[in-house]
């Protein structure tokens with residue numbers, strides 16, 4: 001018996017456990033001090049009422065012989081795929097129903113998609129980044145090239161024709177930086193992928209946070225992307241499904257490599273290794289795409305975005321360099337002069353009791369930066385920003 005030794009090459013992530021340890025130590029030493037968490041990486045608002053209704057009524061379906069559902073299609077129920085298809089149509093993206101795959105979330109699909117790619121591929125991953133992209137490729141032993149997201153490129157790296165790769169990860173709006181590619185910038189990546197026979201894995205988990213009309217909410221709004229990109233979406237941040245679990249992945253049939261339609265590989269992978277998302281959850285997810293569900297879920301997003309704006313406006317006023325906050329729940333700021341990410345973390349915690357996330361935890365290029373999130377209450381966000389101000393105005 002031989003284990004997959006690639007797993008031994010994974011780096012332990014101590015980011016969130018170190019944060020918890022530091023916060024607990026601070027709390028023990030300062031029992032009377034208030035702590036405000038602007039490091040929350042999960043939604044905090046409950047499911048929309050219309051979604052709950054859908055979940056409850058589908059649960060009742062399952063308790064009656066006439067409406068009971070057993071195994072469903074691995075790729076997802078038609079009623080939900082049709083809703084997703086129409087959602088894309090409103091973005092100006094025409095998809096066929098069998099180009100859409102319903103999943104239990106973007107993270108699973110982002111990892112599982114690698115099943116259809118040889119381990120003998122070179123992968124391009126921006127840094128700093130959502131850690132799943134790196135770890136899933138390390139597990140398979142693929143070569144990884146990091147492309148630097150920096151202050152100079154606004155944390156939106158662009159392709160370099162001198163660097164050759166086969167698989168490219170893009171996340172826009174980005175976690176952790178909140179930076180969003182515009183159509184011209186995404187167009188450059190599409191052009192690179194088409195001319196190098198590469199495939200873009202586009203993580204669109206935060207597309208619902210995009211408010212500016214001219215910014216792309218899907219890579220397929222870029223001409224030619226259907227020939228080089230797979231898109232991963234999730235209801236986690238769109239509709240508070242982090243604990244309920246539902247997402248969808250688009251694999252266009254026009255995406256062909258080595259004369260093989262990747263859609264058929266993914267279909268085969270899913271029908272073999274996956275048995276679909278629960279009928280109950282898909283009925284809840286269906287409600288997200290109804291006019292009422294859209295209204296209710298966008299209300300929660302608007303609330304988070306108002307918090308993001310409170311943070312971003314304060315930083316702008318204080319002259320602090322940052323990205324995000326406008327079309328994303330994340331704000332990525334430069335640490336105060338002379339502080340590295342962890343020193344800045346300690347400084348905020350000890351001086352004002354505000355907890356954020358050190359940028360270096362998302363990759364080397366994150367050193368000297370810091371992530372704040374919009375998932376706390378408006379009151380706490382305002383309070384934290386008033387405290388933040390005191391650190392810069394003295």
Ligand SMILES: *Cc1c(COP(=O)(O)O)cnc(C)c1O
Pocket residue numbers: 104105106107108130171175203205233234235236237241242246247
């Ligand atoms: C939260 C998040 C996801 C969504 O993951 P789910 O498995 O759908 O909950 C995907 N990508 C990024 C960058 C995220 O931050």
